[in-house]
Amino acid sequence: MNALVVVAAGSGRRMGGPVPKQYLDLQGKAVIIHTLEKFYRYDPEIKIVVVLAKDHLKFWKKISSSSEAALGCEVVTGGENRYDSVRKGLQLIPNGCIVGIHDAVRPLVSQETIGRCYRAAHDSGSGIPVLEMEDSVRMITAGGSENLERASLRRVQTPQVFRSDLIRSAYDQDFPSSVTDDASVYESLHGKLTLVAGNPENIKITKASDLDLASLII
Numbered sequence: 001m002n003a004l005v006v007v008a009a010g011s012g013r014r015m016g017g018p019v020p021k022q023y024l025d026l027q028g029k030a031v032i033i034h035t036l037e038k039f040y041r042y043d044p045e046i047k048i049v050v051v052l053a054k055d056h057l058k059f060w061k062k063i064s065s066s067s068e069a070a071l072g073c074e075v076v077t078g079g080e081n082r083y084d085s086v087r088k089g090l091q092l093i094p095n096g097c098i099v100g101i102h103d104a105v106r107p108l109v110s111q112e113t114i115g116r117c118y119r120a121a122h123d124s125g126s127g128i129p130v131l132e133m134e135d136s137v138r139m140i141t142a143g144g145s146e147n148l149e150r151a152s153l154r155r156v157q158t159p160q161v162f163r164s165d166l167i168r169s170a171y172d173q174d175f176p177s178s179v180t181d182d183a184s185v186y187e188s189l190h191g192k193l194t195l196v197a198g199n200p201e202n203i204k205i206t207k208a209s210d211l212d213l214a215s216l217i218i
């Protein structure tokens with residue numbers, strides 16, 4: 001069985017305005033509805049848990065009856081940081097399935113990326129979507145900065161997909177709240193990750209200009 005935890009409990013403060021970014025309109029539908037529909041289209045039987053902030057329940061109630069993809073979702077309230085929110089979502093996922101963890105604010109994930117991640121997790125335990133770097137990259141150091149070898153670096157996206165028993169046991173460990181990615185949590189207990197190709201349009205909507213870009217892409 002395929003399952004999914006969609007983390008949507010962030011405050012969205014960087015965007016500004018009264019409505020958090022995951023509930024903003026993107027070409028006629030809330031951002032999070034686009035996101036849920038992508039996974040529902042991939043597998044209409046998928047079990048979806050949506051992790052929401054308590055204060056945002058009113059926004060969810062307004063939109064959740066607007067799409068079949070949202071109607072069947074189980075809802076849980078999130079935690080202080082992304083790590084706590086993922087852990088709370090995973091508690092509702094049974095063992096024995098393949099579970100993706102996805103940012104609600106990445107509505108442009110492709111069917112191909114979703115497929116590559118779920119298949120890799122089924123075969124190897126994990127499937128992590130990454131992109132090669134196009135820009136040169138520098139690391140800030142005490143003395144100034146230094147060039148990093150671009151060819152050996154990757155940008156990491158979501159969905160990050162795992163066998164559910166493996167990611168749940170990894171999340172039973174204690175971690176600093178600074179952890180921003182599920183792959184690192186998995187790796188610390190289970191070792192090697194399987195990286196697959198993500199898609200460049202799968203941007204994380206963080207700033208107002210990202211919403212304009214997503215609208216153009218659609």
Ligand code: C5P
Nearest residue numbers: 007008009010080081082085103104105
């Ligand atoms: O803050 P950041 O951009 O890393 O958030 C990535 C995703 O994690 C967003 O979808 C956000 O809603 C979610 N999140 C969460 N609970 C938090 C913080 C972030 O579900 N406490």
